[in-house]
Amino acid sequence: MRDDLASRLQALEDREAIRDLIARYGPLADSGEAGDLAQLWTSDGIYAVGGMGEAQGHTAIAGLIEGVVHQKLMQDGCAHVLSPIAIELDGDDAVAVGYSVVFRHDAGEFVVERVSANRWSLQRGPRGWQVHRRDNALLDGTAAARALLSLPVARRRR
Amino acid sequence: MRDDLASRLQALEDREAIRDLIARYGPLADSGEAGDLAQLWTSDGIYAVGGMGEAQGHTAIAGLIEGVVHQKLMQDGCAHVLSPIAIELDGDDAVAVGYSVVFRHDAGEFVVERVSANRWSLQRGPRGWQVHRRDNALLDGTAAARALLSLPVARRRR
Amino acid sequence: MRDDLASRLQALEDREAIRDLIARYGPLADSGEAGDLAQLWTSDGIYAVGGMGEAQGHTAIAGLIEGVVHQKLMQDGCAHVLSPIAIELDGDDAVAVGYSVVFRHDAGEFVVERVSANRWSLQRGPRGWQVHRRDNALLDGTAAARALLSLPVARRRR
Numbered sequence: 001m002r003d004d005l006a007s008r009l010q011a012l013e014d015r016e017a018i019r020d021l022i023a024r025y026g027p028l029a030d031s032g033e034a035g036d037l038a039q040l041w042t043s044d045g046i047y048a049v050g051g052m053g054e055a056q057g058h059t060a061i062a063g064l065i066e067g068v069v070h071q072k073l074m075q076d077g078c079a080h081v082l083s084p085i086a087i088e089l090d091g092d093d094a095v096a097v098g099y100s101v102v103f104r105h106d107a108g109e110f111v112v113e114r115v116s117a118n119r120w121s122l123q124r125g126p127r128g129w130q131v132h133r134r135d136n137a138l139l140d141g142t143a144a145a146r147a148l149l150s151l152p153v154a155r156r157r158r
Numbered sequence: 159m160r161d162d163l164a165s166r167l168q169a170l171e172d173r174e175a176i177r178d179l180i181a182r183y184g185p186l187a188d189s190g191e192a193g194d195l196a197q198l199w200t201s202d203g204i205y206a207v208g209g210m211g212e213a214q215g216h217t218a219i220a221g222l223i224e225g226v227v228h229q230k231l232m233q234d235g236c237a238h239v240l241s242p243i244a245i246e247l248d249g250d251d252a253v254a255v256g257y258s259v260v261f262r263h264d265a266g267e268f269v270v271e272r273v274s275a276n277r278w279s280l281q282r283g284p285r286g287w288q289v290h291r292r293d294n295a296l297l298d299g300t301a302a303a304r305a306l307l308s309l310p311v312a313r314r315r316r
Numbered sequence: 317m318r319d320d321l322a323s324r325l326q327a328l329e330d331r332e333a334i335r336d337l338i339a340r341y342g343p344l345a346d347s348g349e350a351g352d353l354a355q356l357w358t359s360d361g362i363y364a365v366g367g368m369g370e371a372q373g374h375t376a377i378a379g380l381i382e383g384v385v386h387q388k389l390m391q392d393g394c395a396h397v398l399s400p401i402a403i404e405l406d407g408d409d410a411v412a413v414g415y416s417v418v419f420r421h422d423a424g425e426f427v428v429e430r431v432s433a434n435r436w437s438l439q440r441g442p443r444g445w446q447v448h449r450r451d452n453a454l455l456d457g458t459a460a461a462r463a464l465l466s467l468p469v470a471r472r473r474r
Contacts, residue, residue, distance in 0.1 A: 005163060005321060012170055012328055023402040027413045030433070030455065031466035077457035079431045081399045081415045083239045086181040097185045099239045101261065103417065103431040105456045110428040112268040115237045115261040117188070139188065140263045141235035150189035163321060170328055241397045244339040255343045257397045259419065270426040273395045273419040275346070297346065298421045299393035308347035 015087050017129045018094055018122055026080040026100075034065035041131045042123060050116070050137035050144065073113075077105030082118070092124040097149050100136065115139050117148040173245050175287045176252055176280055184238040184258075192223035199289045200281060208274070208295035208302065231271075235263030240276070250282040255307050258294065273297050275306040331403050333445045334410055334438055342396040342416075350381035357447045358439060366432070366453035366460065389429075393421030398434070408440040413465050416452065431455050433464040 021040055028037035038058040041047065047061050048054040055061045064070060085098035097119050104113040121133040137145035179198055186195035196216040199205065205219050206212040213219045222228060243256035255277050262271040279291040295303035337356055344353035354374035357363065363377050364370040371377045380386060401414035413435050420429040437449040453461035 023400045027465035031462045077455045079415050079455045084181045099237050110431045115268045139235045139237045146189045149185035242339045257395050273426045297393045297395045304347045307343035
């Protein structure tokens with residue numbers, strides 16, 4: 001019974017840790033903390049942004065934040081707002097799906113810059129839960145973006 | 159003491175299950191998985207969309223996703239982004255309130271198509287937590303939409 | 317071991333209580349429940365809105381909701397949509413960071429009225445977790461807004 005309680009507690013802690021990890025992405029991106037942001041990923045982690053290729057490893061992922069495109073966005077004023085996520089736990093692996101919406105300040109107004117499907121593959125290791133791979137794709141009507149949202153959910157409900 | 163821990167754990171698990179259930183709505187809607195989406199509801203569940211009537215039961219709710227309006231939205235590119243929710247647990251019943259924001263891709267840009275108040279009535283049954291009734295209303299200044307947001311919160315704070 | 321389980325459970329309950337507290341802000345604001353909204357704060361709590369000064373105490377915070385600016389927004393139709401938050405627990409204190417996005421209904425469409433960084437300082441007292449201070453700042457490119465997002469995250473990752 002005690003073991004049962006402990007394993008149920010562990011599952012909740014895992015979900016909480018994953019939720020917290022993903023909730024840190026936006027604040028780290030929008031405050032420009034490139035090094036801390038990269039540490040959300042494993043050392044061989046991948047951030048695949050649809051249409052912009054893949055960044056692999058901490059240096060490359062930090063480079064996305066340090067690069068001119070993101071720095072210009074920060075100067076304008078931006079918010080990377082991530083939605084609540086649905087999470088599938090599977091031992092030391094997990095998948096989470098949700099959305100990211102980027103708002104940009106432009107001439108005194110806020111515009112919706114990007115709306116993307118997000119699929120996160122996460123792993124538990126010596127440093128706790130980290131992102132192994134994040135796939136983003138603009139929800140612009142393409143089947144590829146919709147596919148990012150469909151996998152883990154379908155797996156669970158069947 | 160062990161029973162106390164177990165009941166506290168159960169309450170957290172209930173809240174987590176409800177949060178996860180609601181977090182699945184958007185990804186299922188935007189990937190067009192009508193059948194799986196309908197299974198979020200009980201077999202007699204209702205989805206009441208302000209100004210568009212009520213859909214009751216799995217076939218009718220799946221029909222909202224399979225219908226021409228939603229299919230057109232998916233072709234354009236859309237995201238049904240649901241906010242975090244406030245949850246009131248009451249045994250095998252629960253109420254949750256929050257927001258849904260629908261973004262649509264239009265001529266290379268993203269527009270805010272709809273912003274709605276959401277009130278969810280949930281029930282725990284043999285298949286776990288499911289939606290018994292979801293009420294949506296556009297936040298367009300009408301008192302009915304505001305009322306959806308006010309009930310469970312007021313109940314708790316008094 | 318039982319104590320260990322109890323303290324782990326407590327930490328999850330604390331995080332859940334804080335998440336729920338913050339999820340109530342939007343629904344209370346958008347349904348105009350000024351008194352209940354103010355009770356989210358401690359009696360000496362502060363709501364500091366960048367560029368608009370600070371409101372301290374329940375009467376002053378309720379006044380923000382009862383004031384003409386907010387009442388006009390409600391008449392137009394509005395949604396104060398708060399993002400998921402990253403939370404740092406430290407005993408009876410906590411810090412949470414996230415975003416708030418205000419949508420306004422305007423001539424049949426929804427516009428993005430404000431996008432702000434939010435930093436919450438929370439305290440546990442006899443009435444449970446309450447907000448001690450909330451700082452908001454428009455993400456308009458100013459360093460002050462970015463700074464609100466950077467603190468607790470940086471503290472944790474080091």
